[in-house]
Amino acid sequence: MAEKICVLDTTLRDGEQTPGVSLSPKEKLMIAKALDGLGVDELEAGSVATSEGERKAMRLIANEGLDAKVLSFARVMRKEIDTCLECDVDGLFLVAPTSEDHIKFKLKTTPDKLVGSVLDVADYAKSHGLFIDLCCEDGSRTKLDFLRELLEAAKAKIDRFTVADTVGAATPESMTGIFAGLSDLGVPLGVHCHDDLGLAVANTLAAVKAGAGTVDVTVNGLGERAGNAPLEEVVSALGVLYGYGTNIKPEHIYKVSRQVEELTGVAVQANKALVGKNAFTHESGIHVDGILKRPETYEFVKPSLVGRKRVFRFGKHVGSKGLKVILKRVKINVSEEQFKQVLREIKALGDKGKVVTDADLRAIIEQIKGEKKKRFIELGELMAISGNKIIPEATVSAKVAGKPAKATATGDGPVDAAINALEKIVGDVNVSLEEYHVDAITGGSDATVNVTVKLKGRGRVITASGSHTDIIMASVMAMVNGINYLLG
Ligand code: MN
Secondary structure: OEEEEEEEEEOOHHHHHHOOOOOOHHHHHHHHHHHHHHOEEEEEEEEEOOHHHHHEEEEEOOOOOOOOOOEEEOOOOOOHHHHHHHHHEEEEEEEEEEOOHHHHHOOOOOOHHEEEEEEEEHHHHHHHOOOOOOOOOOOOOOHHHHHHHHHHHHOOOOEEEEEEEOOOOOHHHHHHHHHOOOHHHHHEEEEEEEEOOOOOOHHHHHHHHOOOEEEEHHHHHHHHHEEEEEHHHHHHHHHHHHHOOOOHHHHHHHHHHHHHHHHOOOOOOOOOOOOOOOEEOOOOOOHHHHHHHHHHHHOOOOOHHHHOEEOOOOOOOOOOHHHHHHHHHHHOOOHHHHHHHHHHHHHHHHOOOOOOOHHHHHHHHHHHOOOOOOOOEEEEEEEEEEEOOOOEEEEEEEEEOOEEEEEEEOOOOOOHHHHHHHHHHHHHOOOEEEEEEEEEEEOOOOOOEEEEEEEEEEOOOEEEEEEEEHHHHHHHHHHHHHHHHOOO
């Protein structure tokens, strides 16, 4: 039976320290519940010293009855422990800077005095029944002798000893040295890594191999500067490559990643491991062919591991095998000659730098087959108004299934209002907008805008796009193209 590693998630503390990110207490509670459902063992939910809102959030989370232990970041100060107690948390992520530079220049104290304060505060916190994870800030740049000295002195008073690579300066080899050098002292060890040189995951794994039993992580690798070790990568690599278990329910990882992306407003890069848009998408003909013959050829990690599905995309790299699969999926039959033409057209669009959507494919095929399908919606007129003193409103008139229709709706902005009006026109037919994405093809405010939408309806999920110099028109065109594809 493989060893189980404890997961301490710090999305709500270190993750929230991502430049530009600020969450309300309600949003923090939503993320805390999602993380608890995901199966994290401990939540570092914030830092009680930050603000009144932060204390409110801590109280909300601590009193939610979550399975996860709720910790607060705390400095080595008695008054901060009092605030933690007022916020009902289960324990502390008690941070003591230990490197020479931090002690001398930041704290302006001496190593002996620092040890004395840590012991005093740890005693105080323990006497109030708090769980204590003593974290050595800049621990990776601290002499091992001093880490050992601190741990020896504090071991009876703390529950865990964490070494932080605060500035991302460690190597897997240096982490191995530190953790192997502490593991004989009989105290559970934790590791906390930052990604300044892209090594947070590798350093975390090295620490675990050398004796760390707890990993500090954040969803999507959020965190200061280049961020922290990402939960999804650490947990998956621990399991897939090293056979370590955790209490994480991996099939929920993608859902939680999307939720955190939405609430923090920090977009996940397309090529991000496991949770990026492209992580399980294949376009190249050679790869698609390989996967169809045997998935393992190009799919070492199964998309289902993190709750996702494999996607084949068409663009200029598509091969005939991939196109066949796609046509089968959308249930379209073409002759051999037509097939060659479709492939040529897709590659030509790709060469122009265009993303080819499901609706584009349908249009190409209709054109090649000489079919002119009746459109479910034919857009007539669009009018949208917006301003600083009015509620944005849009009116759309169109022919729907051959009959004239018109609707007016309000929205958060003119785009939202126009989409709402269009949804009203479609009426009872259930089509929902799953994703909306805008790209400005050229720079400047007169740029051509490409809007891509993902729509769900009649048991299918499809993509469609619209391009225009007017963002409202591009949005409506994308919606109309998508709806016509779903209902046409
Ligand atoms: Mn940190």
